[in-house]
Amino acid sequence: MNQLNNFTKGFLKENPVFVLLLGMCPTLGVTSSAINGLGMGLATTFVLFMSNIVISIVKGFIPDKVRIPSFIVIIAAFVTVVQLAMQAYLPSLYKSLGLFIPLIVVNCIVLGRAEAFASKNNVVSSAIDGLGIGLGFSFALVLLGGIREILGSGKIFDITIYHENYVTLLFVLSPGAFIVLGYLIAIINRIQKK
Amino acid sequence: MNYLVIVIGAILVNNIVLMQFLGICPFLGVSKKVSTGIGMTGAVAFVMILATIVTYLIQNYILDKFGLGYLQTIVFILIIAALVQMVEIILKKVSPPLYQALGIFLPLITTNCAILGVAILTIQKEFNLLEGVVFATSNAIGFGLALIIFSGIREHLDLQDVPKGLKGTPIALIAAGILAMAFMGFSGLV
Numbered sequence: 001m002n003q004l005n006n007f008t009k010g011f012l013k014e015n016p017v018f019v020l021l022l023g024m025c026p027t028l029g030v031t032s033s034a035i036n037g038l039g040m041g042l043a044t045t046f047v048l049f050m051s052n053i054v055i056s057i058v059k060g061f062i063p064d065k066v067r068i069p070s071f072i073v074i075i076a077a078f079v080t081v082v083q084l085a086m087q088a089y090l091p092s093l094y095k096s097l098g099l100f101i102p103l104i105v106v107n108c109i110v111l112g113r114a115e116a117f118a119s120k121n122n123v124v125s126s127a128i129d130g131l132g133i134g135l136g137f138s139f140a141l142v143l144l145g146g147i148r149e150i151l152g153s154g155k156i157f158d159i160t161i162y163h164e165n166y167v168t169l170l171f172v173l174s175p176g177a178f179i180v181l182g183y184l185i186a187i188i189n190r191i192q193k194k
Numbered sequence: 195m196n197y198l199v200i201v202i203g204a205i206l207v208n209n210i211v212l213m214q215f216l217g218i219c220p221f222l223g224v225s226k227k228v229s230t231g232i233g234m235t236g237a238v239a240f241v242m243i244l245a246t247i248v249t250y251l252i253q254n255y256i257l258d259k260f261g262l263g264y265l266q267t268i269v270f271i272l273i274i275a276a277l278v279q280m281v282e283i284i285l286k287k288v289s290p291p292l293y294q295a296l297g298i299f300l301p302l303i304t305t306n307c308a309i310l311g312v313a314i315l316t317i318q319k320e321f322n323l324l325e326g327v328v329f330a331t332s333n334a335i336g337f338g339l340a341l342i343i344f345s346g347i348r349e350h351l352d353l354q355d356v357p358k359g360l361k362g363t364p365i366a367l368i369a370a371g372i373l374a375m376a377f378m379g380f381s382g383l384v
Contacts, residue, residue, distance in 0.1 A: 021363060024222065025307045029215035069275055072304075076268040084264060099216075099311055099318075102267045106307045108219060174213050175378065178371030186364035 007128050010136025016109045017140035017181075018188040023109040026100045027141060028177040034157050037145030039093045040100060041138025043086065045131065047078045048110050052130030054078075055118040071114045072105070079105045109137060147180050148172055197328050199384050200321075204332035206380040210308055211340040212373060217308030221341055222366060226352075231345035233292050235338035237300060239331070241281055242309050245274050246330035249313040250323055270313050271304075278304045308337055344373060 016022045023044075030040045054074050062070045083101050086094045094101065104110065113133055118126040146156055152172030154162045170176050208214055211221050217238070224234045249270050257263055282300050285293045293300070303309060312333050316326040347369050356365050 021222070022219075024218035025215050028218060069272070072271055072275060073268060076271050080264060080267050083267065099314060102314055103216075103307045103311060105267055105271050106304070106310050170375070173378065174215070175371040175374040177215070178367045178374055182360075182364040182367030182371065185367065186359045189364070190359055 003125065003128055006125055007132040010129075010132035010134070011139055012136075012188070012192070014133070015136045015140055015188070016112075016133055017137060017144075018185055019192070020109075020112075021185075022112055023107045023137060025103065026107060027144065028174075028181065030097055030100050031141055031145035031148055031177060032152070032172045033149045033155075034142050034146040036093070036096055037141035037143075038138060039090070040097055041134070041141040043082050043097075043101065044104055044107060044110070044137055045134025046082055047075060047104050048113060048134040048137075049127060049130040050078045051075045051110060052113060052118040052126040053123055055114045056121060056123045056126035059119045067119065068111075068115070071111060071119075075110050075114065076105045109133065144177075144181060144184060147184070148176055151180075152176060197325070200325060200328050201332045203384045204329055205336040205339060206377065207382075207384050209336045209340055209377050210312070210333045211337055212370070212377045214311070216311040217306050217337055220303075220306055220308075221337075221344065221370070222363070225341055225345040225348055225366075228342060228345045228349060231341045232338075235334070235341055236292075237281060237285070237303060238306065238308065238337055239334035241274070241277055241303055242312055242334045242337075243327060243330045245270075245277055245309050246313050246316050246326050247323070248273050248277070250316060250326050253317050266314070266317070270310055274309050274313070275304045308333070340373070340377075344370060347373065 010016065012019075014020060017024070017027050026040050026044070031037045051071070051074050055071055058070075058074075079102060082104070083094075086097075086101060113130060117129045121129070148171045150156050150161060151168055152170070154160060154164050154167045168176075171180065204210065210216050211218065220234055220238070224230045252269060252273065253266065257265060257269065278301065281303075282293075285300070312330050316329055319329075321329055348366060351365060351369060360368070
């Protein structure tokens with residue numbers, strides 16, 4: 001039961017995007033379509049899951065003073081793995097996510113979970129925490145990307161919903177990212193308060 | 195002419211915060227007051243320019259030379275972390291009030307994606323060193339411009355009668371969206 005809570009908290013109660021307001025750059029930057037949001041979310045989930053496991057294993061060996069730099073090196077290593085794998089197997093997704101793949105390394109969510117959770121808990125809980133938070137992040141990205149894609153290009157996952165003559169292009173451009181996220185956070189706040 | 199294109203492009207057309215979404219955390223985090231916004235801009239500008247120079251040299255004279263391009267992400271983030279530590283120590287000695295004002299946000303510059311983003315972009319766009327410096331400086335100015343305008347807006351926003359559900363972050367994000375819309379007016383300049 002406890003582990004289940006640990007897993008599901010990332011989706012709503014401690015959602016990194018909507019509640020903790022972490023990792024805003026990729027959230028706003030890549031969500032011009034749902035598929036980009038999903039790709040980014042899963043890449044981050046992988047890094048989060050792996051780095052949480054490794055950090056919770058080695059936490060006893062790392063002196064407290066060099067904790068943060070060591071965490072960053074571990075995270076950067078997994079980011080490089082994702083970067084090279086994606087470049088090889090999913091070149092088109094890699095191209096559309098662009099700069100934001102290497103930037104996973106500076107995503108506050110990953111370092112935040114390493115510092116706040118993995119450095120204090122055992123391997124199993126850390127792995128579940130990483131997976132839960134990562135999937136919560138992906139959920140937020142797909143939701144935001146989906147809304148923007150429907151409003152801005154009349155499609156969802158490249159399936160046409162309505163004709164592109166009626167779309168509001170603004171929503172796939174940068175102002176749309178800020179505005180849609182603003183309203184989404186307001187709605188989530190409302191749901192949470194109930 | 196080339197340099198002018200880089201400057202205008204980085205400050206107005208492809209503003210690093212509003213158009214490229216880099217450095218959103220400090221943009222939302224320290225923009226409650228104009229004075230802290232200015233301090234943050236100074237710190238970011240300093241680290242950004244320094245980091246771009248150092249990473250450029252490392253990339254061209256060490257990584258490329260020995261075929262270690264895949265180490266880029268790891269090496270760059272370590273350089274930036276070390277630089278931030280250095281700026282922190284210097285600022286603590288030279289200007290304690292500023293150090294106090296920026297508080298927890300200075301270590302956070304390490305995880306400011308704008309710094310790493312600009313360093314990587316400089317390599318990707320194949321600038322030479324001088325162009326890289328101009329690019330980093332313009333991006334720092336663009337970051338400061340967006341941050342200071344936005345903190346001015348937020349100071350006024352505090353006094354307005356905002357609907358209860360939108361108070362705080364949501365209204366700040368919507369205001370940023372409208373600001374981004376204003377910056378879209380510059381597209382096509384370059």
